[in-house]
Amino acid sequence: MFKRTKAINDAMFALSDVNRRRILKMLRDKPLTAGQISSRFPLLSRPSMSHHFSVLKEANLIDSEKVGQNVIYTINTTVFYDILSGLLRVYGEENETKS
Amino acid sequence: MFKRTKAINDAMFALSDVNRRRILKMLRDKPLTAGQISSRFPLLSRPSMSHHFSVLKEANLIDSEKVGQNVIYTINTTVFYDILSGLLRVYGEENETKS
DNA sequence: ATAGTATTTAGATAGTTAGCTAACTATCTA
DNA sequence: TAGATAGTTAGCTAACTATCTAAATACTAT
Numbered sequence: 581m582f583k584r585t586k587a588i589n590d591a592m593f594a595l596s597d598v599n600r601r602r603i604l605k606m607l608r609d610k611p612l613t614a615g616q617i618s619s620r621f622p623l624l625s626r627p628s629m630s631h632h633f634s635v636l637k638e639a640n641l642i643d644s645e646k647v648g649q650n651v652i653y654t655i656n657t658t659v660f661y662d663i664l665s666g667l668l669r670v671y672g673e674e675n676e677t678k679s
Numbered sequence: 680m681f682k683r684t685k686a687i688n689d690a691m692f693a694l695s696d697v698n699r700r701r702i703l704k705m706l707r708d709k710p711l712t713a714g715q716i717s718s719r720f721p722l723l724s725r726p727s728m729s730h731h732f733s734v735l736k737e738a739n740l741i742d743s744e745k746v747g748q749n750v751i752y753t754i755n756t757t758v759f760y761d762i763l764s765g766l767l768r769v770y771g772e773e774n775e776t777k778s
Numbered sequence: 779a780t781a782g783t784a785t786t787t788a789g790a791t792a793g794t795t796a797g798c799t800a801a802c803t804a805t806c807t808a
Numbered sequence: 809t810a811g812a813t814a815g816t817t818a819g820c821t822a823a824c825t826a827t828c829t830a831a832a833t834a835c836t837a838t
Contacts, residue, residue, distance in 0.1 A: 585697050592694045593691070601769050608770065613785095627830095629785095646834085648784095648834095649835040651786090664766070667694075671703075713815060725814085727797055730795090731796090745805095747806070748805040748814050
């Protein structure tokens with residue numbers, strides 16, 4: 581399996597959950613700590629949130645940095661273009677080129 | 680869960696598999712029968728292919744029509760725009776509006 | 779050092795997904 | 809009608825996912 585293929589698989593899968601999309605949307609505006617994000621999901625436990633963070637991180641949709649006792653998450657938009665190009669490979673009119 | 684949310688979830692999930700993306704890409708150019716598609720996946724059984732077709736159909740990414748003993752699949756691009764708008768809701772700079 | 783806060787890891791459970799083989803339905807042809 | 813072809817459904821296993829509670833880790837503050 582090509583690395584790019586796995587990247588697209590992982591990103592698409594991560595995006596197939598509405599809570600993970602909500603997390604990304606929050607981070608779109610500014611970085612937030614795990615606790616700040618989790619507090620906006622009162623129906624989910626902290627470990628479940630942590631799991632979602634790890635799915636997003638594995639898919640390279642977010643980055644993390646530990647600052648003191650907090651973990652600050654930031655959105656990583658570089659894979660966004662991989663997703664778009666993956667979509668265009670499927671839906672676009674151009675033939676795929678091995679660029 | 681909103682219907683649009685489920686549509687995006689389903690479409691993203693369907694797109695998280697490279698074989699399903701390959702199917703869509705084949706259908707991008709012209710409709711194909713289940714058998715024509717399956718013959719290009721020699722490593723997968725016909726029932727497995729049928730399963731992938733049903734995932735794609737449930738996600739409204741393809742349509743099907745039975746013609747004689749064949750089932751002809753066509754790509755359905757209408758949900759493509761839902762996917763794009765879902766991505767933009769996450770990544771775009773605009774705030775979401777309940778349109 | 780001790781206690782408290784933030785977050786993740788571990789382990790359990792329930793549900794889902796991908797793949798297989800075998801069996802079935804539907805259609806066509808002779 | 810009988811046989812062949814196309815495709816799906818049923819039933820199964822193995823692997824994965826989501827969620828929880830409880831425990832562990834890491835850091836801060838007293």
